[in-house]
Amino acid sequence: MTELRAPIARVVVDVSALDRALDYVVPPHLDPRIEVGTLVRVPLHGRRVRGWVVARAERPETDRALQAVTKVTGRGPSPELVDLAGWAAWRWAGARVAFLRAASPPRAVGTLSPTPSRAPADDSAARPEASVLAEAFAGPPAVVRVPPAEDTFPIVAEAAGRGDALVLAPSVAAAAYLAARLRHAGHAVAVLPDQWATAAAGGCVAVGARGAAWAPRPRLGPVVVIDEHDAAYQEERAPTWHAREVAVERARRAGVPCVLTSPCPSLDALSTARLVTLARTDERAGWPVVEVVDRRAEEPGLGLFSARFVALTRQAGPDRRVVCLLNRRGRARLLACATCGDLARCDACGAVVEEVDGGLRCRRCRRVRPVVCAECGSARLKVLRMGVSRVRDDLERLTGVPVAEVTADTTPGRLDADVLVGTEAVLRRIARAWVVAFLDFDQELVVPRYRAAESAMALLARAGRVVGGRADGGRLLLQTRLAGHEVVDAAVHADPSRLAVVESARRAALGFPPERAVATVSGEAAGAFVEPLTGHPGVEVLGPGQGRWLVRAGDHRTLCDALAATRRPRGQGRLRISVDPMDL
Numbered sequence: 001m002t003e004l005r006a007p008i009a010r011v012v013v014d015v016s017a018l019d020r021a022l023d024y025v026v027p028p029h030l031d032p033r034i035e036v037g038t039l040v041r042v043p044l045h046g047r048r049v050r051g052w053v054v055a056r057a058e059r060p061e062t063d064r065a066l067q068a069v070t071k072v073t074g075r076g077p078s079p080e081l082v083d084l085a086g087w088a089a090w091r092w093a094g095a096r097v098a099f100l101r102a103a104s105p106p107r108a109v110g111t112l113s114p115t116p117s118r119a120p121a122d123d124s125a126a127r128p129e130a131s132v133l134a135e136a137f138a139g140p141p142a143v144v145r146v147p148p149a150e151d152t153f154p155i156v157a158e159a160a161g162r163g164d165a166l167v168l169a170p171s172v173a174a175a176a177y178l179a180a181r182l183r184h185a186g187h188a189v190a191v192l193p194d195q196w197a198t199a200a201a202g203g204c205v206a207v208g209a210r211g212a213a214w215a216p217r218p219r220l221g222p223v224v225v226i227d228e229h230d231a232a233y234q235e236e237r238a239p240t241w242h243a244r245e246v247a248v249e250r251a252r253r254a255g256v257p258c259v260l261t262s263p264c265p266s267l268d269a270l271s272t273a274r275l276v277t278l279a280r281t282d283e284r285a286g287w288p289v290v291e292v293v294d295r296r297a298e299e300p301g302l303g304l305f306s307a308r309f310v311a312l313t314r315q316a317g318p319d320r321r322v323v324c325l326l327n328r329r330g331r332a333r334l335l336a337c338a339t340c341g342d343l344a345r346c347d348a349c350g351a352v353v354e355e356v357d358g359g360l361r362c363r364r365c366r367r368v369r370p371v372v373c374a375e376c377g378s379a380r381l382k383v384l385r386m387g388v389s390r391v392r393d394d395l396e397r398l399t400g401v402p403v404a405e406v407t408a409d410t411t412p413g414r415l416d417a418d419v420l421v422g423t424e425a426v427l428r429r430i431a432r433a434w435v436v437a438f439l440d441f442d443q444e445l446v447v448p449r450y451r452a453a454e455s456a457m458a459l460l461a462r463a464g465r466v467v468g469g470r471a472d473g474g475r476l477l478l479q480t481r482l483a484g485h486e487v488v489d490a491a492v493h494a495d496p497s498r499l500a501v502v503e504s505a506r507r508a509a510l511g512f513p514p515e516r517a518v519a520t521v522s523g524e525a526a527g528a529f530v531e532p533l534t535g536h537p538g539v540e541v542l543g544p545g546q547g548r549w550l551v552r553a554g555d556h557r558t559l560c561d562a563l564a565a566t567r568r569p570r571g572q573g574r575l576r577i578s579v580d581p582m583d584l
Helices: 079-091 096-102 130-136 153-160 172-184 196-201 210-214 243-254 280-285 307-313 388-399 412-416 452-467 486-492 497-510 526-530 556-565
Strands: 008-013 021-025 039-044 047-057 071-074 142-145 166-168 189-191 205-208 223-225 258-262 274-277 289-294 322-325 332-337 353-356 359-362 381-386 403-406 419-422 435-438 475-480 517-522 539-545 548-553 576-579
Touching (some): 153 258, 166 243, 172 205, 189 196, 223 243, 289 307, 289 486, 307 322, 388 403, 403 412, 435 452, 452 497, 517 556, 556 576
Parallel strands (some): 289 475, 322 435
Antiparallel strands (some): 332 353, 517 576, 539 548
């Protein structure tokens, strides 16, 4: 007589430290509702925990008695996304749980309702040449170099007209704006993560920020990533996954078009996608006029305010707003004693302090102390590097024009002034300006990170959207002592490829991505983890330096295979692995 066996569900439980599938018996009354991707509740060490069914089986992989699934919570990621989560765990050396969470609904979802159809409508947005759209959506993944003043919505609308598209935007606000335009154009839209169930039902365009890369799509249509260069697409916490890479892989597996857009495509995108550009005259028209103030030729003592900058600021008015950008908050970011010359530092940890209301605050441990020199006791300090608060005060006295300070913490009511001084957050808070002046652009160029040049170019592109193209009459003013830098050259000529050529050669010489695949390993257990990696073929281990090791290989397959094959030390403390780190 044939023995009847209960079916088995292999479940990954929602516990990061337990990154393997466990076998559970499927009760007969739950069997019809359990498939790959279903969210369930299962017993584990005396408690019930959430989990994902990642496979069905006829026989268990253990001889021990199995417990049963206790409850079906609802729908979870599709089998395709479950498989993609396994790939992402390999690609970014993380636990599958992190990606299964990202692919799951924010609340329990039972049945799905069909998305109501909508009548199509005409969109009034100017469309790029038909040849550009045709080239972008044909063949392998493409990155379309769209200048700052050019509208990217026609590319989104083209994708929406080709099926159940997936559109990623760099922020929640940008995603909401795109969704509103799509609805106005007559498309059904699901905004992630709140409308997860609508996206899972299909018949609509799924739109969202980074997490929407894992949006449910029963029939995946074209995939579009707006501003693929934006750092917001990468998760800062480990695993440091990147939404652009997930989107490209999803499109590849589904065999659908994948289009990335950017005014200044990253080298990572250029290494995996075809470059599609507008006509040269159209691209130049989409960048603003860039005026460079070479500070090397100026008389000393002018500080941050060049003569040209002051002249433009005095012309500010209701229709001629001037934005002054300086990525240094507070009143003073670097001070020295006017008597003995000693740098103002924290008396607890030795880090430099900044001037804030109420005293001097340590930038590392956040301790606040009185405004006195720790070396000689003098209360007279001189400013070596001003912050935006001090710049606001000095500029208002110099020009006689009311000036408002804008940072990420500024209330909306402070945005009405004709002259604004702030960090780069100001570029996300206002829609239009006549001039955006970078008071110390060298600060962006000399940051000790290998992506500094790309980040500086992206900042110029963001400012370019605020002032508009050449026909709009706005301009960017760059105050710099590096007037010949490739970023400045690319911006002046409205040609990001001038930067890409130089930066690619530099990365190749230094062994940085995308020329090499790189990961950093840190934490108490890092030393024990990287030790066996030193003998892995094709893998180079450098360090330690600043508490972390650098692991490098010729490609991601070699690097990720090596990381996946290395056992993580137990009981030796914390371990953090960052693949493709942004802060290197």
